Amino acid sequence: MTLDPGSAAIIQLAWARRLGLDDDAFAASLASGERIVRVDESVRTVEFVRLFGSSVLVGPQWVAEAATGIPDEEMAQHVTLLTLTRSHGGHGLGAAALFFADDLPLGEPSGDLTVSHGNPEAIELEGLCPPDDVNEVGLSELENRYTLVHEVDGRRVPVACGAYTEWEGLLGHLGVLVDPDWRRRGLGSLAASIAAHEALAAGLTVQWRADVSNTGALALGRKLGFATGGIQTSVHLG
Numbered sequence: 001m002t003l004d005p006g007s008a009a010i011i012q013l014a015w016a017r018r019l020g021l022d023d024d025a026f027a028a029s030l031a032s033g034e035r036i037v038r039v040d041e042s043v044r045t046v047e048f049v050r051l052f053g054s055s056v057l058v059g060p061q062w063v064a065e066a067a068t069g070i071p072d073e074e075m076a077q078h079v080t081l082l083t084l085t086r087s088h089g090g091h092g093l094g095a096a097a098l099f100f101a102d103d104l105p106l107g108e109p110s111g112d113l114t115v116s117h118g119n120p121e122a123i124e125l126e127g128l129c130p131p132d133d134v135n136e137v138g139l140s141e142l143e144n145r146y147t148l149v150h151e152v153d154g155r156r157v158p159v160a161c162g163a164y165t166e167w168e169g170l171l172g173h174l175g176v177l178v179d180p181d182w183r184r185r186g187l188g189s190l191a192a193s194i195a196a197h198e199a200l201a202a203g204l205t206v207q208w209r210a211d212v213s214n215t216g217a218l219a220l221g222r223k224l225g226f227a228t229g230g231i232q233t234s235v236h237l238g
Helices: 005-018 025-032 061-067 078-088 119-127 131-137 187-201 215-224
Strands: 036-039 045-051 054-059 091-101 113-116 144-152 155-167 171-178 205-211 227-236
Touching: 005 025, 005 045, 005 171, 005 205, 025 036, 025 054, 036 061, 045 078, 054 061, 061 078, 078 091, 078 227, 091 215, 113 155, 119 144, 119 155, 131 171, 144 187, 155 187, 171 187, 187 205, 187 215, 205 215
Parallel strands: 036 054, 171 205
Antiparallel strands: 045 054, 045 227, 091 205, 091 227, 113 144, 144 155, 155 171
16 A cells, blocks of 8 residues: 555654654755764664665764764665664664554454453563563554454453554554464454554554564564565664
């Protein structure tokens, strides 16, 4: 699916505010063809973000100077940021593809699944999943949770959760977690669809972020109908 022309501007506005930039920073960058650089000596995470043809780098002065002359295509690669920050203890947070949607087809639960809005089910689901998956999705940071529950021997078992949180009142940042024993059954797509439609109904544009090495998450974003919008590369300073 494609985004409405106005949606890209909304996405860039949300990211500009999240990164501490002027509201029109991305538009100005696109017009000038120059990278946005925000120098902040207090940040502990260096970020490079590219959205719809505009790019921004946020970090200390020494990072900004080291990145001068390096093309955006190289800056978007995680190894580049790691190399630039190694002498300051930089360690990887990875590179993530950014997908967006302002409209999506709606998935409906089958008769043997119900949707819970409670936190206990989401917390129980996290306990059933590998720690790496739990950390990447971060359900605890996504306050609107929709957990698919399956009846097993009279007991309600959480099998998947789609959730979102608001970014700057403009974006619904989406996350999905599925019990490993219940994967490859379309439950991730269903949970994501439910959460995404709740975000859309709240007037938000939906954002899906997937690590570039996570082929399953990348495939899910495309399957759901999200449009590719950019990339975010991050390194934490030691």
